[in-house]
Amino acid sequence: MNPYSASLFFDQDALADFQQLLRVFKQKRQKIFVLLDDNTRLYCWPLIQSYCAEMQDDIALIVIPHGEENKNIDQLQIIWKQLTKAGAAKDGVLINLGGGVITDLGGFAAASYKRGITTIHFPTTLLAMVDASLGGKTGIDFEGYKNHIGSFYQPLRVYILTKFLKTLPEKQWKSGLGELIKYSFLTGKDLSLIENFSSDRNQHLQKVITDAALFKLKVVAEDPMENGYRKILNFGHTIGHAFESFAMSSGKTLMHGEAVAAGIIAELFLSVDLKGLKKSVLEEYISFYQKHFEPFQISPSEISALVDIIAHDKKNRGGDLLMVCIDRHHMPVFDVSVEPELLRKCLRWYSELF
Numbered sequence: 001m002n003p004y005s006a007s008l009f010f011d012q013d014a015l016a017d018f019q020q021l022l023r024v025f026k027q028k029r030q031k032i033f034v035l036l037d038d039n040t041r042l043y044c045w046p047l048i049q050s051y052c053a054e055m056q057d058d059i060a061l062i063v064i065p066h067g068e069e070n071k072n073i074d075q076l077q078i079i080w081k082q083l084t085k086a087g088a089a090k091d092g093v094l095i096n097l098g099g100g101v102i103t104d105l106g107g108f109a110a111a112s113y114k115r116g117i118t119t120i121h122f123p124t125t126l127l128a129m130v131d132a133s134l135g136g137k138t139g140i141d142f143e144g145y146k147n148h149i150g151s152f153y154q155p156l157r158v159y160i161l162t163k164f165l166k167t168l169p170e171k172q173w174k175s176g177l178g179e180l181i182k183y184s185f186l187t188g189k190d191l192s193l194i195e196n197f198s199s200d201r202n203q204h205l206q207k208v209i210t211d212a213a214l215f216k217l218k219v220v221a222e223d224p225m226e227n228g229y230r231k232i233l234n235f236g237h238t239i240g241h242a243f244e245s246f247a248m249s250s251g252k253t254l255m256h257g258e259a260v261a262a263g264i265i266a267e268l269f270l271s272v273d274l275k276g277l278k279k280s281v282l283e284e285y286i287s288f289y290q291k292h293f294e295p296f297q298i299s300p301s302e303i304s305a306l307v308d309i310i311a312h313d314k315k316n317r318g319g320d321l322l323m324v325c326i327d328r329h330h331m332p333v334f335d336v337s338v339e340p341e342l343l344r345k346c347l348r349w350y351s352e353l354f
């Protein structure tokens with residue numbers, strides 16, 4: 001049995017397990033903290049609050065402002081301070097109720113407080129359900145670099161409750177879509193499941209989320225610390241992260257998954273050039289992207305800044321730019337070395353696309 005999927009529970013099973021676990025915490029008099037942002041406090045907390053009723057006096061909420069700009073050292077300190085002030089001990093429990101910002105930040109707070117306290121994720125965005133809450137990567141952005149400081153830290157449980165998605169804004173759905181597209185490429189599937197999902201969300205929701213979450217955990221189980229195979233999950237992310245960091249520093253709004261969806265275009269271009277992927281796959285994806293996303297544009301004058309950001313990416317080693325590509329058999333290949341000149345060519349091509 002995959003130890004990671006053993007800690008993943010969906011919907012009713014999740015709520016039943018959560019109640020059981022809370023009873024254990026109560027018995028052992030463990031202090032419980034729930035990290036939320038202002039939106040998940042408003043929309044998501046009421047959906048699980050009644051389950052915590054028995055423990056009301058032993059649960060403290062830590063509410064931070066929403067948004068990627070808060071996945072930072074200041075908010076991390078606020079969490080550490082609140083835990084410290086409330087006397088959280090080594091057996092404290094931090095429950096993270098939110099999107100990827102909350103699960104990344106809360107996961108890292110839990111990993112670092114007293115060298116590690118128990119943490120549980122309740123992802124509330126599509127993106128966090130299929131990606132961010134799974135696999136134990138935690139961290140914060142620093143000095144303009146995404147996920148620059150962080151650690152691997154596995155949550156005790158991940159509880160996926162699809163009912164949270166009822167209040168998810170449209171833009172956030174699109175962001176989750178970016179990660180789902182990534183899985184389509186990694187599993188060699190065509191885009192039809194994602195196309196169907198986009199046109200009728202409710203009908204395909206359970207299957208799409210379950211398949212994606214279990215696929216991710218299967219990859220994580222093979223390579224928990226990302227020494228090799230797990231790197232395939234970074235497909236679309238090297239250039240996607242650069243788009244995201246660049247957008248953040250220049251005041252443009254670009255969600256993580258939207259950045260990944262755009263990054264996939266550039267990384268498919270490299271796959272055609274370096275790994276013999278059929279050009280028609282790239283062309284088909286560009287049409288799909290244009291249909292479902294507002295295209296992310298870059299200008300030729302921004303290419304140097306983007307190359308600099310990519311050169312700083314933590315996936316690079318020894319000066320080589322390393323990426324994930326899809327090969328001619330539609331299989332992912334990691335650690336593909338990309339010459340800076342090819343990267344520039346790719347970004348120049350991208351800048352002329354939209």
Ligand SMILES: NC(=O)c1ccc[n+]([C@@H]2O[C@H](COP(=O)([O-])OP(=O)(O)OC[C@H]3O[C@@H](n4cnc5c(N)ncnc54)[C@H](O)[C@@H]3O)[C@@H](O)[C@H]2O)c1
Pocket residue numbers: 037038039040043044066067068071098099100101102104124125126127128131132133134135136137138146147164165166167168169172175255256257
């Ligand atoms: N650790 C990983 O493996 C991993 C993987 C992918 C992404 N990430 C990280 O995830 C982050 C992005 O996560 P995200 O897209 O979930 O963003 P997010 O956490 O910022 O959430 C998006 C917005 O939706 C709101 N929200 C969340 N749930 C809601 C709900 N149910 N109803 C209404 N509003 C809701 C939030 O308040 C926020 O404003 C990035 O920082 C990225 O780096 C991490």
